[in-house]
Every structure is written in C-alpha cells, then in structure tokens.
Amino acid sequence: MRDRDEAGRPRNARPRDEYGRPLPHGAQGVPRVPDDYAPDAEEALAHAARLLADGRPFHAHEVLEARWKTGPGGERELWQGLAQICVGLTHLQRGNLSGAAALLSRGSARALAYGRSLPPGAPPYGLDLDGVAGAAGRIVRGIGTQETDAGTAIGEILGHLARRQGAAGPRAAGRGPSDAL
Numbered sequence: 001m002r003d004r005d006e007a008g009r010p011r012n013a014r015p016r017d018e019y020g021r022p023l024p025h026g027a028q029g030v031p032r033v034p035d036d037y038a039p040d041a042e043e044a045l046a047h048a049a050r051l052l053a054d055g056r057p058f059h060a061h062e063v064l065e066a067r068w069k070t071g072p073g074g075e076r077e078l079w080q081g082l083a084q085i086c087v088g089l090t091h092l093q094r095g096n097l098s099g100a101a102a103l104l105s106r107g108s109a110r111a112l113a114y115g116r117s118l119p120p121g122a123p124p125y126g127l128d129l130d131g132v133a134g135a136a137g138r139i140v141r142g143i144g145t146q147e148t149d150a151g152t153a154i155g156e157i158l159g160h161l162a163r164r165q166g167a168a169g170p171r172a173a174g175r176g177p178s179d180a181l
Helices: 041-053 057-070 073-094 097-115 131-146 148-161
Strands: none
Touching: 041 057, 057 073, 057 148, 073 097, 073 131, 073 148, 097 131, 097 148, 131 148
C-alpha cells in the first residue's frame, strides 16, 4: 500500500534504490524528489537531464512528473509524455522489456502530439520532440531485436534533452531540491 498524508494524498515516503525500486521502510535509499517540488520548465529539463546523465531515469521521471503536476495545464501532455519516456527507460533498466516498449511508445506519442499542436517553428522550450520520438522509436525497435541496452538508450534520450535550441543548459545555481538528486 502506498504511503499517504493526512488528507489521503499519495506521498513518496518509502525509500527507493537507484533504479527507483521500492525498498523496505527504514532502509537506506537514494535521495528522492520532494512531494512539494515545483520546478519551472527550464529547471525541470536541466534537473531531469542531470539525473539521466547519472543513469537515474526513475528519478528524472519524478522531476518531470512534478512539472506536469505543477505547471500550466496546457503543457500536461508534454511533461507527462517526457515522464513516461523516463519510466520506459526505468523498465528497460529493470529488464521489463514489454513495459519499456509500452511506456516509451506511449510517452513519445504524447510528447510528439503536444509538439504538433503548436505553431510551426515554435519548439517547446527548445526541445526537438521529433528527435525525442525518433530516439524512443529506435529504442523500442532495438528492444524487439535485443540490440539495445539501458545505458545506450538513456544516453540517446539524454542527447535530445541536453541539445535544446536556445536553451541555457543546466544552471549552476537553482539546481533543484537537492544537489544529490
């Protein structure tokens, strides 16, 4: 059963390992994204990119999920799609190939649909969503032929998040809720 606060809302009280797997209560896990984390778009993208670079897509998903829950409602599909891609990478790390393929496909379709709903030439936050979707598709095809591994897949998605048009890139200050994340 998931931990809940006094109002019955789900909370992230249970410790997790570096792959996001739940650990027993009281175990030493890796630092988590706080439940009240509300990053702006640039902060969320930079923070998620750092976590992907560290091989921690589950934790990158938590950052992107925080943005989807606290950002503008009109951007929900973008952030949810990017978070689902990170969950797909998490499944790949854990060896759940069918789950990885499903979430990578669902997330890339959602992010791509958001991008296509915008005026031409207006990439959201400098993201190349066609590139992200293409990378996710290549990863899914590689899963089917067993020609992909989690590290390479994470690097491919990270490459698209880190090479944003007109983005300042990861900032030295305002890194997020914890430098350890």
